[in-house]
Each structure stands twice: as C-alpha cells, then as structure tokens.
Amino acid sequence: MFAPTPELVDPWRAVEAGCDYSGSLPLARMARLQEALREALGEASFRLSFSRDLEGRGILRGEIDARLVLTCQRCLEAMEVPVSLSMVLALVSGLEEAGRLPEDLDPLLVTAEPLRLADLIEDELLLALPLIPRHEPGACPASHVLAAKGEERREEGSPCPFAILGELRRRGD
Ligand SMILES: [Zn+2]
Known part of the structure; x- marks a missing residue:
C-alpha cells in the first residue's frame, strides 16, 4: 500500500x-x-x-x-x-x-x-x-603539507603508541 x-x-x-x-x-x-x-x-x-x-x-x-x-x-x-x-x-x-x-x-x-x-x-x-x-589522503589539501613533515607516514604505518596517543588527543579536542 x-x-x-x-x-x-x-x-x-x-x-x-x-x-x-x-x-x-x-x-x-x-x-x-x-x-x-x-x-x-x-x-x-x-x-x-x-x-x-x-x-x-x-x-x-x-x-x-x-x-x-x-x-x-x-x-x-x-x-x-x-x-x-x-x-x-x-x-x-x-x-x-x-x-x-x-x-x-x-x-x-x-x-x-x-x-x-x-x-x-x-x-x-x-x-x-x-x-x-x-578526505582520502590524496584528495586532502593538507595531506601534502603533512607528507612534507613526515606526518603522513606515521598515520599510515603500523600504529605506534605515540601515534595512538596523538589520535586520542585529536579526538579529545
Ligand atoms: Zn581534507
């Protein structure tokens, strides 16, 4: 109906x-x-x-x-x-x-x-x-800046305790 x-x-x-x-x-x-x-x-x-x-x-x-x-x-x-x-x-x-x-x-x-x-x-x-x-990393204007600082590699590599800590901090903001 x-x-x-x-x-x-x-x-x-x-x-x-x-x-x-x-x-x-x-x-x-x-x-x-x-x-x-x-x-x-x-x-x-x-x-x-x-x-x-x-x-x-x-x-x-x-x-x-x-x-x-x-x-x-x-x-x-x-x-x-x-x-x-x-x-x-x-x-x-x-x-x-x-x-x-x-x-x-x-x-x-x-x-x-x-x-x-x-x-x-x-x-x-x-x-x-x-x-x-x-954004997907390739489509994000900021990813180029981060890649230059070496941040992108840290985000996409195997998680280390410090990367997770950074993630938690970002979420807590
Ligand atoms: Zn973006």
Missing part, C-alpha cells in the same frame, strides 16, 4: 496495513544532524516499508540516501560524504524482547507513542556519520 508520508505513524497499524512510505526531507529541518554538518543543504530521500516477517515480528525496512557536507578534520575544508544506507529493524516493546532478536535484526523500540518518521531518519543518518571525517 502506498500512501503520502504522514509525520506521525502508529507503527503497529503500519505493520498491519503493510504501509510503504517514500519521500524526501530537507536536512535543514534536522536540528541534531545539523550540529554535525558544515552546511545543511539538500535533502535526504527515503523509503520506509512496514511488514511482518515469517516469525510474526513487525519489521521496518528502510533506505535512506543523502549527501552530507562535513568538515575534514585534517584540512578543515568542506567534504561531501554520500550516504546510502539500508536498514532492517524489528519493532520491539522492551529491552528483553530486543535481546531475543536474531543478530541480523536491529531493534526499534516502540512505545504507545506514535513514531515520528523524521526522527527515525535523522537517527539513522547520525549513526552513519564518520567518527572523524577526513
């Missing part, structure tokens, strides 16, 4: 009806994601399908595509990160139920509250963000 995407969905009713939603959401409307972005340009396109699996579980399958503009932590210039993710989530009503899921299913905790699809999409995009965004 195809329907225009509502803001709020009762997940169990969506499972019963086999609802299938697709559309796009402006990144500028995702406040939490925006904090991690250099520019909140463009949209995330999505498709979310509710169904029931053979074991009777409520399942939400989703695909989300977006181009995120982040700041490279090496050169501090903009970098575009294409994100294309797909997920299969099982609706659960508690942690105990989540613990019983097979490994290939991630839990989606649902309560009596309706599910806000935009929040779900934003959560998935946040999870997809790289921990330390960086």
Whole structure:
C-alpha cells in the first residue's frame, strides 16, 4: 500500500496495513544532524516499508540516501560524504524482547507513542556519520603539507603508541 508520508505513524497499524512510505526531507529541518554538518543543504530521500516477517515480528525496512557536507578534520575544508544506507529493524516493546532478536535484526523500540518518521531518519543518518571525517589522503589539501613533515607516514604505518596517543588527543579536542 502506498500512501503520502504522514509525520506521525502508529507503527503497529503500519505493520498491519503493510504501509510503504517514500519521500524526501530537507536536512535543514534536522536540528541534531545539523550540529554535525558544515552546511545543511539538500535533502535526504527515503523509503520506509512496514511488514511482518515469517516469525510474526513487525519489521521496518528502510533506505535512506543523502549527501552530507562535513568538515575534514585534517584540512578543515568542506567534504561531501554520500550516504546510502539500508536498514532492517524489528519493532520491539522492551529491552528483553530486543535481546531475543536474531543478530541480523536491529531493534526499534516502540512505545504507545506514535513514531515520528523524521526522527527515525535523522537517527539513522547520525549513526552513519564518520567518527572523524577526513578526505582520502590524496584528495586532502593538507595531506601534502603533512607528507612534507613526515606526518603522513606515521598515520599510515603500523600504529605506534605515540601515534595512538596523538589520535586520542585529536579526538579529545
Ligand atoms: Zn581534507
């Protein structure tokens, strides 16, 4: 069943009806994601399908595509990160139920509250963000400078305790 995407969905009713939603959401409307972005340009396109699996579980399958503009932590210039993710989530009503899921299913905790699809999409995009965004070494303007100082070799060679220490410091900044 195809329907225009509502803001709020009762997940169990969506499972019963086999609802299938697709559309796009402006990144500028995702406040939490925006904090991690250099520019909140463009949209995330999505498709979310509710169904029931053979074991009777409520399942939400989703695909989300977006181009995120982040700041490279090496050169501090903009970098575009294409994100294309797909997920299969099982609706659960508690942690105990989540613990019983097979490994290939991630839990989606649902309560009596309706599910806000935009929040779900934003959560998935946040999870997809790289921990330390960086250009590929060849594509990063700063890598030439670092290579001249011999820093690049240290980063790409076998990790020595000092390199790890440097990494930790950088993350702590
Ligand atoms: Zn860079």
